Amino acid sequence: MLKLLKISGESLTPEYQNGDFVMISKIPFLFVPPSPGDIIAFHQPGYGLLIKRIQQITPEGEVSVIGSHADSVDSRVFGLVKKENILGKVFWHVQKS
Amino acid sequence: MIYQILNKIDQRVHIESVKAHCDIPCGIYDPIIAQISALTVVRMLDLMSEFEAKTPDRNKDYMNSMSRYVTVKEEHAERAKAEIRVIWGDYLKAQHLEKYPNAHALVHKIMQLGSKVRQTTDREQATQLVEAINEFAQIFWETKGIATKRAKAPYAPALELVYPAL
Numbered sequence: 001m002l003k004l005l006k007i008s009g010e011s012l013t014p015e016y017q018n019g020d021f022v023m024i025s026k027i028p029f030l031f032v033p034p035s036p037g038d039i040i041a042f043h044q045p046g047y048g049l050l051i052k053r054i055q056q057i058t059p060e061g062e063v064s065v066i067g068s069h070a071d072s073v074d075s076r077v078f079g080l081v082k083k084e085n086i087l088g089k090v091f092w093h094v095q096k097s
Numbered sequence: 098m099i100y101q102i103l104n105k106i107d108q109r110v111h112i113e114s115v116k117a118h119c120d121i122p123c124g125i126y127d128p129i130i131a132q133i134s135a136l137t138v139v140r141m142l143d144l145m146s147e148f149e150a151k152t153p154d155r156n157k158d159y160m161n162s163m164s165r166y167v168t169v170k171e172e173h174a175e176r177a178k179a180e181i182r183v184i185w186g187d188y189l190k191a192q193h194l195e196k197y198p199n200a201h202a203l204v205h206k207i208m209q210l211g212s213k214v215r216q217t218t219d220r221e222q223a224t225q226l227v228e229a230i231n232e233f234a235q236i237f238w239e240t241k242g243i244a245t246k247r248a249k250a251p252y253a254p255a256l257e258l259v260y261p262a263l
Contacts, residue, residue, distance in 0.1 A: 008114040009118040010117065010118075011118055016117060049115050049116060050115065051117050094099050
């Protein structure tokens, strides 16, 4: 339902910094479906648990994700994220500073 | 305040990490190591030729020195290949490959030349390796929007290398 996670990495800087905490959940999707701009956590085979911003959503519900950083490892590298691999949307963000 | 509390909890129970990763090291790629490695291969071949010409005795000292040149040539040919593989595999993205459709063929050519200069003492093949890696460097800097210049390396064998014009 709810999951507290700690961010490691810089691909969502400056909004989300290395060491920040985020609370994620699928509950927000019960009211509003995933939409571009949402920050989501998801499992990507071969890459593990990742956090990125939704860029686009296909009619089948698969999402294309992107980081803010030019060298971010995201859908430009690993393609679309399957709907069932999405763990939830960030609804609470605790910044390091 | 909330962060400090969460951080303390993290230290005790280890909160799961979620990766917001860039490539590691983050964006630090440079073909110069491959270029210098290829240049070193040419240098070793030149040193081998000079040494062979001036050393008539094929004694154990000769064998020892020659094997050292060969070892360095081997190491640098392999290093050049490894460096190019990393940039090709980790840095170049689909949009780069769309713009530079010959990149795959060029990398394959570099791999083949890198092996050839290990197998042989053909200087021509080694200079082809330098030039192929220069071509790759040109593409690499173009993907970053950085202009390049060609200049002779300031050390033997003083072949031309592609450098970023910063």
